[in-house]
Amino acid sequence: MHVVFRESHGLDETAMPFDPGQDPAKMIVLSFSDSDLGAFAAGWQRSAGRLPSLRLCNVVALKHPLSVDTYIERTASGAKAILVRLIGGEAYWPYGLASLRDLAQRRGIALAVLPGDGRPDAALEAYSTVPRSTLKRLGELCDSGGAVASQAALAQLALAGGLYAPPVIGEKTVPACGLYMPGSGVVASVHGVRRVAVVFYRSYLTSADLAPVDALINGFQVAGFDAYGIFVPSLKAAGAGAYVAALLGEAAHVAVINATAFSAKGADGVTPLDGPGCPVFQVALSTARRRDWVAASRGLSPADLAMHVVLPEVDGRIFAGIASFKSPGRRDPDLQFSRFAHRADAGRVAAIVARVQAWVSLAETEVARQQIAIVLSTYPGRAYQMAHAVGLDALASTEAVLADLATAGYACESTDLAQGLQTQVLNWPLSAYHAALAALPTAMQDDLASVWGNAMDDPACRDGMFHFNALQLGQVTVALQPERGRPERRSDSYHDLSATPRHGFVAFYLWLRAQGCQAMVHMGAHGTLEWLPGKSVALSAECWPEVLTGAMPVIYPFIVSDPGEAAQAKRRIGAVTLGHLPPPLAEADLPEGLARLEQLLDEYANAVGLDTARRNRLVVQIRDEAAALGLLDDLAIPAAASGIEAMVAIDRFVCDLKESRFGTALHVYGRGECGDSERQGLLDALAGVRVAPGPSGSPYRGRSDVMPTGRNLYSVDPRAVPSRNAQAQGVRLAEEVIRKHLQDHGDYPSALVVDLWGSATMRTAGEDFAMALHLAGLAPRWDDGSDRVSGFEVVPLLLLGRPRIDV
Template identity: 30%
Template sequence: MILVLTNADTEILALRSVLEGLPDGFPAVRAANPTALDTVPDLDGVDAVLVRLLGGRRAWEAQFDALAARCRETGIFLLAFGGEAQPDAELTAASTVPSATLAQAFEYLMHGGLANIEHLLRFVADTVLMGGFGFDAPVELPAHAVLSGRPAPSGGPVIGVVFYRAHVLSGNVGFVEDLCSAIEARGATAVPVWCYSLRPDPDGRVRALELLAERSVDVVVTTVLAMGSARDDDWDASALASLGVPVVQAVAATQPQAAWEESTAGLGPLDVAMSVAIPEFDGRIVGPAFSFKEVVDDGDALGTPVTAYRTASDRVERVAGIALRLAALAHIANADKRVAVVLSAYPTKRSRIGNAVGLDTPASVIDLLHAMVAAGYRVDRIPADGDSLMAELADALCYDREALTPVQLDQVAGRWGGGDYSAWFAGLPAALTDVVTEAWGPPPGEVYRDGNDLVFPGLDLGHVLVAV
C-alpha cells in the first residue's frame, strides 16, 4: 500500500481523480490530511509513505518526527517533500529512499496536475516497490496561464480573475468557472488567470499580472493571498498597484458553507487573517466569501474525505456585481464621482469618533481630501485641520439622545422617507427583520427621525460626504 499524507486538499482531490486510471494489481492507495491527525496514522500494510507538507516539517513537527522514526524502524519507505518550488532540506534528510529517487519524485509534485500525480504513484510503485506498471517522465506545466474555454471578448468591461495553479492541477476550477460565468452574464469579459503566486520572480516580474495588463483589464478579482512583502518598515505591493485598477479580494473560505452560516462570527480566524486582514496591506477591496470547502467524496476509495470548493450562487452574484460596478467607475470622470468617507463609531462616545489605535484618522481624512482635489474630484471645501473636522462632525450628531436638535436637522446630509424605508425593509429576510424590530421597534424606528423621515448627519463637502 502507498500512503499519501498531504496538507494540500487539492492534492487529495487530484489523487481521488486518478485512482480509476491505475492498472489492475496496482498497490492500494490511501491518503489523509495530516492536519487532521493528532498521532502517526496506522501503518499496518503500508509499504511506502509520501508526505507533502506545505510549511515544511514545522507544519506537523512532532507527528512527522514520530512517523519518520517508525518508518526507519519498520523498513517502510519514506519520501518527504515541502511545499515550495525547491527541495526542503529537513524533509529530504528524513527520507529513506536514494536522493535521485526523491529528486525525481519531487519533480512530479512540483509540476503537478492529474497526469503527474498518476505517474508519481506509478514511479513510486516501480522504482521503490519494484513493480512493473510503467510510468512516464514528469510533464512540465506552465506556472501561469489563462484558463481556456471561456467565451470570446464581449466588448464590455474586462475583469481579470486570478486563482491558484493548484486548482487547475487538481481539477478544482468549478468555483472559478461559476464566477466567470456570472461576470459574463452581466455583459463583461472574464479573463481567468492561474498562477503559483503573485510574488515577483527572481527577475522582479509577476507574469500573471503581465497577462492581465496585456488584456487591459478594468478590475481584478483575486482569490490568491497577499502579494506584498515587508521591506524594512514598508509593505511592497507595487507590482499589483502598477496595474492601476481596483483589486477585489474574493474570499474562498476554508470551511463549509453551513459552518459559515451558523457561526455568529462568520469566517474563521485563519480565513480572516489570510483572506481579509493581510490582503488589505496590498490595497485590495475585500469582498464577500463566495465559495466554501465542501466534502465531495466520503472517502471510501482513499480512506479520507475529499473536499473541493463549491460556490453559493447569491455570493457569486455579489462578487460579480462589485466587480462590474467598480469597472463602471473607471469610465466616470473623477469630478462626477460621489464618494463617502465613513469613520468608525466605536466605542460609542463623542470623544472616540473615528477612533483607530495608533493612527491619526482626522489628519488622514484631511490629507485624503487634498489628494482628491489634486486628482480632480469635486471637493467644495476642506476643514482647516483634523481638529476642525472632528468638531464639525461632533456638532452634527448626538450620542446621548435619539433626536437631533433643530439646528442639526437643518444641516443633515441626507434623508430617507419612512414609507420608502419601510417598503425596502419589508423585502429583507424575516430572520433579519425580526431581530431589528425586536431591538428597535417597527420601521422606521424612533432614532434620528424628522417627522416620518430618517435623517443622516454628516458633512456634505460637495461630491464628498464625511460621516460616522
C-alpha cells in the same frame, strides 16, 4: 481607539486522536496538503482503475501518536509502497516518520519521504527506503503537480513497491504561470475590452481545486465583464511578478481580483498588480468549513485573517469578501477518502461581483452624472459638536471637498452647512421604507421589530415619512448620520457590536441606496455603521454593515494616527480609508503611564482575531497597568469585574482622553501641508481608480513616513516588530528553549535555526523574532514616541549570564 470585544469559537483546530477508517491498500500517500491529495485523487481516477489500490490521508489527521499507531496497524501495515510529503521538516511529524520507517524496514515496504515545498531536505529523505534515483523522480513529478504528473508519480511508486503500472500518456508538466479559462483549462491568450483578471495559485489548478476560481470568473462573465484567470506559484515567486505585470500591462483592465494570500509588495514598494491603475480587490478563500463560519462571530481564523486580509492591506487592496469554504466531499468508495476542497459559496461570490461592479460603474460614470453622498457623524451629539470627527473639522472639510468637486466638474452647490443641516430635512415615505425592508433577511426584520417595535414609532418618522437631516446640493447629498440607538445611551451603544440599529438608522442607508447613490464619503473618524452587529470580517448577508451598505463604494477620510479603527471600516464595509493629518501641533503628549496604556490597547486591537493567547495576555497587562495608574478606582471598576468589562471601561476612558487632546485648530481635509495629496486621493477614489497604500501613525511622533497623507491607510507596521509585549514573551520562550536543551543535553546550544513566517510574526507582533534576538544576546530599543524599533543593543555577557547562541 475603540477595540472590539467579543468571544469567538469554532475556527481553531487542535490535535486529537482520529481514525480515518481506511482498509489496507497496495499504495498509500500521506500529505499535509489538501491540494496534494486532490491531485493524487485526480491522477488515480485518470488511470481508470489500471493502478493498484490507493489510500489518501492528510497528515494533520495523524498528528496524535495514537492516530499514527491505529493507522499503521489498520491500514499501512498492508501496503507495498508509501509516499509521504511534508512541510516543516521531520520536526513536524517525528513520531509518524519514525513509526513508518520502522514499519517499512520490518515489512520491506517501499517508503519515499519528500519535502512538500520543493526544497531539498536531507533529513526527511533519510527516512526513505527507495533508491535515490526513484526519490528524485518522485520529487520532480510531485513538484510539477497536475493530474497527469500525479498519475505518473503513483505509477513510479507502484513500480518501486514491485507492483505493475502501465505507461502514463499525456503532458506531465504544467507551466509555472499562465492563463486559465473555466472549461478550457490552460489557454494561450484571452480577449476582451472590460477585462477583469482573477489571480490565483497554480496549486489550485494542479489539484483540480478550482471551484471558487471558476465561480468568480463565471460570475464576472455573467455580469458583462471579460473575465479570465491568471495562475502563479505565488506573486513573489521568481519570474511570476514580472509575468503578471507584463500581462496586465498588455491591455486595459477595469478590475483585478486577487485570490492569493499575503502582500506582494517588493523592496521598491510596488506590486505586480499595480500597473493597470484600477482597483485591486482581495478575496478570501477560507480554510474553514462553512458551518464554522456561520456559527462564529469572528468570520475568519487567525491564519486566514492574517494571510487574506491584514497583509494584503499593505498593498492597498480593497477587501471584497469571502468566496469559498473548505469541506470534505462525498467519500470515494475506491480510495476510501473524502477530498477536502474549496466549495464556492454562490451568495458570497455574487456579493463580491456586485461590489466590484459598483466600483467599476463608478469609474465608468462621467463626473457630471455621479450621485454621491457625504455623511457626517453625530457622535457625541452635542449641539456644539455637530459633525464630530477626531482631529478633523468635518463641516469645513465637507465645504472644502464640495469646492474641490466643483472644480473637478461636479455639479454641486455651496451653502451654510452648519445652518442647513440643523434646519433642513429630506424625506422618504414610510411605504418605501417598508418595501425596501421586505428585501432584508426575515431574521433581521424580526430582530428589528422585536427591539424597536413599529417603524412609525421611530423618532425620525412623522406623518408617514422618515425625516433625515440632509441637504441636496446638486449631485451631492450631504447628511448627518442618524442615531443608531437611544440618545441617552449614545456613549454606551456607539461601539456595541450587539445592539441592533433603530428604524431611522436603517431607513437612512436604505434611502441612500434607493436614491441611486453611487458612492458614500464618510467624513472623518468615525461613524457607527462599521460598528453594527455582525461578523468581525468576512461578513454574511445577515450582518448589518453589509445589509445597509450593500455593494456601495465607501470612501473614508480618516485620521492617520488611528489605524485600528480605520481597519474596522476597511474589513467590515470595504472602505478605502484616506489618511489625513492630525491637527497641526495640537496633539499634546499623554503622561507616560497613559501613553503606555494607549499602546497596549492599540496592540490588543491588532491581536483580536489573530492570536488568542496574545490577546488574553494583553487583557491582563492592560488591567494591571490601569491598576498601577489608579484607574480601576477612578473608574469604579470592581475587583470582581471580568477582564472584558474592565477593558471596555478603560478603553472608553482612554478614547475620551485622546479626543480631548485636540485644540480648536482642527485639520481641514484637502488643505494644509498635504492638501494636494489628500485632495487627489479623494478624487481618485471617486474616479474608481486605485489609491496607493500608505502607513499609519502620528507625524508628530517621528512617523514622517505617513506623509503625504491621502493614501489608503494600512495598520501593519514592520518597524514596530517586536512590540514590547512580544519582546517579553519572546524572552520567556527563549529561556524555555535554553532550559529544555540544558535538561536534555547538559549544555547550552551553540547554534539554532529559527524559521520566521510573515503571517506568524504579524499575529504575535514578533514573538519568534524576539526569541531569536534574546538567544543571540540582543535586545531591541524602542522610540518612546512612536513605539517603533529604533535599533538593537548587545546585552553584556555579565548581564546575559550565559554564552551567546548563534542564530
